Amino acid sequence: MTATILLLSGPNLDLLGQREPEVYGTAALEDHRRVAEEAATRHGYRLEHRQSNHEGDLVDAVHAAGGYAAGIVVNPGALTHYAWSLHDALAAFDGPVVELHLSNPQRREPWRHRSVVSPVATGVVAGFGGDGYRLAIEALVGLLRPR
Numbered sequence: 001m002t003a004t005i006l007l008l009s010g011p012n013l014d015l016l017g018q019r020e021p022e023v024y025g026t027a028a029l030e031d032h033r034r035v036a037e038e039a040a041t042r043h044g045y046r047l048e049h050r051q052s053n054h055e056g057d058l059v060d061a062v063h064a065a066g067g068y069a070a071g072i073v074v075n076p077g078a079l080t081h082y083a084w085s086l087h088d089a090l091a092a093f094d095g096p097v098v099e100l101h102l103s104n105p106q107r108r109e110p111w112r113h114r115s116v117v118s119p120v121a122t123g124v125v126a127g128f129g130g131d132g133y134r135l136a137i138e139a140l141v142g143l144l145r146p147r
């Protein structure tokens with residue numbers, strides 16, 4: 001059976017391509033999903049994508065992933081900076097987690113400098129724009145490879 005990677009997208013990422021192109025680029029979330037899916041397929045994985053503007057939905061998606069996903073790539077949106085329930089859900093997930101950001105939050109406003117997700121992520125990809133979706137999938141595939 002083909003193993004599955006869960007791509008999880010947080011609040012407002014459904015608006016990508018419509019506003020703030022100077023920060024987030026002109027591509028829509030669907031474009032990024034497609035790039036991630038192509039990278040996953042190239043490496044023999046299936047991609048499942050969930051986007052929600054609600055913290056609890058994302059927590060539920062992480063719980064459900066425990067039953068079917070080998071690993072998670074997550075762009076939590078602004079929840080990155082304060083969503084401890086997402087932190088706890090990811091901590092309970094038994095597999096690698098790659099935190100992903102289009103921008104580099106460390107170069108932005110001080111309130112974006114803290115991530116509550118990073119302490120439970122295996123690694124972080126940030127600041128590479130849309131290319132980050134390919135890079136994050138490739139990083140996750142590397143982590144899933146038997147050593």
Ligand code: CA2
Binds near residue numbers: 024077
């Ligand atoms: O750089 C990233 O990927 C972020 O996770 C994007 C979040 C932001 O809150 C994080 O600090 C960094 C924002 C998600 C998209 O928000 C939009 C707002 C208006 C228009 C388009 C997108």
